[in-house]
Amino acid sequence: MALFLHIDTAVDYASVCISDNEKIIAYAENAATTAHASWIGNAIRELFTSNQLSMNRLDAVAVSNGPGSYTGLRIGLATAKGLCFALNKPLICLSTLEIMANAVKEAPEDLICPAIDARRMEIYTAVYKKDLTILRPPEALVVYEHSFEDLLANHRVLFTGNAVKKLQATITHSNAVFSNIRYSAADMPYLTIKHYSENQFADLSYAEPFYLKAVHFNKN
Incomplete structure (x- = not known):
């Protein structure tokens, strides 16, 4: 059994899921685009609690890392990196476009x-x-x-x-x-397992969202 947490906040809907290899154990999503930051931490805790799972059992955390919404990508990666640092687990960064194609x-x-x-x-x-x-x-x-x-x-x-x-x-x-099929974190396990088996892990200290275009922040 390999246990993975998958996080996606890259586009409109936010979603998280826990999988045993490719088998989805638990899933949650949020359609309120502006509420991803306040939703995601509680959603992850609730998934583990309601399924009587310990986060320490995770083998890795995977995140949909762009391209996508600049704010959404920062939320997803910050959440994933925080968990990986706290739990001493590897981080897997997946292309949002590849996840969509996989779906x-x-x-x-x-x-x-x-x-x-x-x-x-x-x-x-x-x-x-x-x-x-x-x-x-x-x-x-x-x-x-x-x-x-x-x-x-x-x-x-x-x-x-x-x-x-x-x-x-x-x-x-x-x-x-x-196609009107909407992808979600539930479409990530196949790619997560591929990266995990090939030891394709991101550097926790230096991993950044893949914005694709340059980010220009307002200094005012």
């Missing part, structure tokens, strides 16, 4: 394109093959009617994520397929 990898389309809404017509995105091999690395781009046209010319592409409505209203190619 729909059983779909029949050739390629998977997770997309995170970055406001206006911009998205954070990447393109994956069915086995989650990355075809195009994460990037920020502005969507227009000919976006992904080179891929759509020869492949059925499944678009997923919270930017789907934006894409659906813009991309009309017949090979474009749109």
Whole structure:
């Protein structure tokens, strides 16, 4: 038995789950985007308490580390790092885009394109093959009617994520397929186990959110 805690506060919904390898033992989510910081600590404690589990039994803590909401990413990583420091457990940082792709990898389309809404017509995105091999690395781009046209010319592409409505209203190619499936922390265990078995752990002292774009803080 390998026990993992999975944390995701990267996009709209926040969610946490505990898994025994890939088997989900407990799950909780929060839809109030502005309340992730006040919700997550209590939610994690409640999951362990209600399932009579000790946090000391954890083998690792995994976090969805971006791209995504700047504030959400800081909340998730700070929570994960705090637990890892306190419990002396390893930290696993996962790509939010890869988690989103993993949630729909059983779909029949050739390629998977997770997309995170970055406001206006911009998205954070990447393109994956069915086995989650990355075809195009994460990037920020502005969507227009000919976006992904080179891929759509020869492949059925499944678009997923919270930017789907934006894409659906813009991309009309017949090979474009749109998924309304919402990913969550429950889609993280497969990737967590892969990282854990390969000892792909983040440095607790230096791990930072993967913002993808430069962060500009207001100094006023």
